[in-house]
Amino acid sequence: MERHDHAPVIVTRADDLLRLTTRRSFLRAIGAGASIVLLPGVFAACDDSSNDLTGVGGLPEGSLAFDLRTDVGIFRLTQTQEIIESTFYSAVVTHGAFNTFFTADERELFTDLRNVELVHREFLRNALGAQAVPDFSGQLNQTTLAQLLVSRDSIIATARMLEHTGLATLNGAGKYIRDARNLLVSGKLASVEARHAAALRDFGPPAGIAANTAFAGDDVIDVNGRDVKIEASVTVASIRALNIINEPLNSNVTITNPPDATQGVPTADFFPANP
Amino acid sequence: MDNTHSIVDGIDPEIMDRLVTRRDAIRKGASASAAVVAGLRLASVPVALAVLSRDVFAQAPSDILDALQFAYILENLENEFYRAVLGTSAVGAQNRAFDTVRAQIVSAPNGAAIQAAFQQIQKHEQQHVDFLRATAIPLFGGTAPVITAADFDxxxxxxxxxxxxxxxxAELEFLLLTAQAFxxxxxxxYKGxxxxxxxxxxxxxDIALESALRIHSVEARHAAKIRRIRRQRNPGETALRFSGYVRGGGIAAAGASMIASPPGEVVAAxxxxxxxxxxxSNTQHTVYNDVxxxxxxxxxxxxxxxxGALAIAGGDTQLTAATMAFDEPLTKAEVINxxxxxxxxxxxRGLP
Structure with missing residues (x-):
């Protein structure tokens, strides 16, 4: 693990993630490799679906709510992540400093990432039809986006976080999927996200991680040779903490129903503070 | 957009492929569910197929054990391959076979980086072997066979x-291509x-599935790393991506243009x-909407x-991006082949 020069950011309640000071701390943490500690209360709060907002951010109520008792709900969460990823990479490749921040090799990487995430986004939108989440790419927090795009290091660190969160979510959600066709599609996406994650760590390893083995370092692969994995509740908290979606939509990213017992039971997460 | 709502079209080729296996199982006396029997009695092929496509996934623990034993053989193959390359195999002849190329790794540009990547990859393959033998296979009442480096060529x-x-x-480029292929x-x-x-x-x-998925993505990191190493050594071979994606299908996806006169069997492989x-190269994928x-x-x-979004900076077509965006499965029979x-x-001893 990397050495931390910063105190961990402690998040005790989901609302903490919405306070500006915590948001700033989170963004700094992404850049600096500090720990982010999500205490159990965060996830209790995430289950609170008592918001009675309508027309949130111009989108239908519940548009970013996930019923994880269905494969559709699991795919909707993945689609939400793909929308964030593809919008972020689109901003990276059209950034005024794209050519100065990155070498030709790195520009190929980010262009590939942009293209592939756009394909993932549109694939899931087409496949889910009326059950797809609406396109909220017009609802992104431009202040947050500008902060994330401020430097080469910030862009790579953000991309690493997005890709590892996406991969870990798919690895954690596979056990809840009911239909084999959907498990296959999830697997087709997951190994591509893993290729992204490894490439980004090669070009910009987290602080304190050996460059030659960063692609699959000991901080992201456990002692049994297994990759990162998180439960969906952590994914939702992570999306909200990133604060890349405008309020009030951002605080309406919620899990309405966790997976039920016939789908599977949660397992221990494996995910470093700064993947 | 190509939406097909036909019940038969909705069954993807992978499932169709497996149906053949299950059909054999049923012929051998395995029980068919009442729904399947009803479907067959109706003599409606689409209905029977549709029902079978769900019934086929009512797996038994013995099926999981078979998949784990299969994975165990593949992980041993990879692990013993890297041990021989690194000179750490328990079988001296396997180490000596790779003496020439091992010296080429040491003297190559970025040789230390290649060596470190191989060591890290081999460590993971050993962890996979150990996890399958000591934890996953016993979880389903099985015993892993004893496999050594002497079992491989x-x-x-x-x-x-x-x-x-x-x-x-004897050739580093050939070695790297072989490692990527493994x-x-x-x-x-794993995907299949x-x-x-x-x-x-x-x-x-669930525990076995989650572990298999997490091992599956580690293998993808390995493949992506080797592809990047090869691209850095061969900047003109753009089938190899810095992103580590698989681009296209068949030998074009291997990025083998730097291999002079590859043997016909290697091309076929x-x-x-x-x-x-x-x-x-497949671009068609099926999602089942359970709502x-x-x-x-x-x-x-x-x-x-x-x-026109894809054309902004990359110049790639939607077809090219679509082949990169999805990794595809192999069936067990295809892998064994x-x-x-x-x-x-x-x-x-169960070795094919």
């Missing part, structure tokens, strides 16, 4: 030591086996590794929504 010669991949022992085969093998772990309400099956019933009970097949190379000449025949 890394030239692909089934024991002759002079198979079509022999050049991997890793991408591993990714595709994942559905065998689906048992509703079985916690052990690479076509099999990146081809198959669902080749890496509307509808299966939808989308062709990612022609679907709507991307407009690929690896069987690297494993010295020993059917009595």
């Amino acid at each position: 890394f030239t692909g010669g089934n024991g002759t030591g002079t198979g079509p991949f022999a050049r991997a022992t 890793e991408d085969t591993g990714v595709r093998a 086996q994942a559905s065998r772990f689906l048992i509703a309400g079985n916690t052990n099956a 690479l076509n099999a590794i990146y081809g198959g019933n669902t080749p890496e 509307t009970s509808t299966a939808t097949t989308i062709d990612a190379s022609t679907m709507t929504g991307l407009g 690929i690896v069987q000449n690297f494993i010295i025949n020993n059917s009595a």
